[in-house]
Amino acid sequence: MSESTPLPIRERTRRLAQTELTSVAQDLFVAQGYDGTTVDQIAAAAGMSKRTFFRYFPSKDDLVIGKYDLFADRMAEALDERPADEPIWESLRRVFDTTLDYVQDDYQRARNEAMDEIVRSTPQLYARYLEKMQRVQQLLIGRVAGRLGARGDDPSDPRPAAIVGAAFACMQAARQAWFASDRSDTFGDYLDVAMKTIQLSERPTA
Template sequence: MSTAASSPGRPGRRPSTSQVELEKVAFRLFDRDGFDATTVDDIATAAGIGRRTFFRYFDSKNDVVWGAFTEQLDQMRAGFCARPDNEPLMESLRAVVVEFNRVAPGETERHRRRLELILRVPALQAHSTLRYADWRAVVAEFAADRLGEETGGLRPQAIAHAALGTALAAYEHWLGRPGSDLCAVLDTAFTDLARGFGGAGEGAASGRGADSAAGADFGEETRGS
């Protein structure tokens, strides 16, 4: 996995392209024709490579969308390690997930289109589950460590699953509201999660960052259905 650029002094023919290059080509086509209408042949042809070669750069057409996801997970793992041990679990979780999703200002449009594909194209929605498993594993590992339980135990796994769900809801919310701040939405959602969604103490404002974050973009729904 992961093609080293081209170590100097490496024997053999050099790759005729790269994952990133291929990704660019593909995204251009996805933008133009949509994900489903773009065939692997289209991408390969546009990139000037053979169909078979495409599948040496990506395991599947779906995987094109995910870019350097695996590497980013390492970052997230590192983020967890960096949190102080005495910080409440759910607060560390919130902080890391929010930070994990902070992208450079110029990159947010790119991030948006990526998320849009993943969350809106059924084929990618489905496939994403497989990728999310890795994300969850990172969270579960952290939670298990903090709780002193097994990674595979119910609580760590439930936390990981619930965290993922919460993040997905935030993503969707953000996508539906151009101009909104993803980090703020995530912060709100994870604060809610840590509170059990009002389960214990619905009341007014015992909130910490939640209120300010909420203020950032809590307009009413614009959609129907």
């Protein structure tokens, strides 16, 4: 495994609190609707003051969108933990294991689908969602570029963005196919099939 710097205790504590707040808030949003849920209600349900809530999220909108930052960080950290000599495509497949429970677990899937509908139907949330999903890919693109010996901010090198974009396309195709199936196989099996259909060269040709 590659070595990575452990997160400071304060940052780990902050992330745990943000994750807990997000979980509590999502349950309230699903039960009461986004507009019908206040910051006071979220804070009370999480057992904290409104003032403490604002230490973790500047607003209710930020709480909803913040889960995508946590998701991005989780995926980036998962890639950092893969062996440096592992093929990039295999590393990305293993990174996608972080999404399995969100699709396969009935409770998490139902809650995520409800939250996705809230985001899609709220213009200011949807615009920020698109920005956050771009950040997810950019974090991975920079790391893939490093594996290729390239610069992640070099727009003249299409390889890192192409590899990450193809991997996310495979994940989306697998998700759609799995939902359309009888689900006798796992979502992970579908990911394996989707990603094995694409062969990527990780080294520049002469």
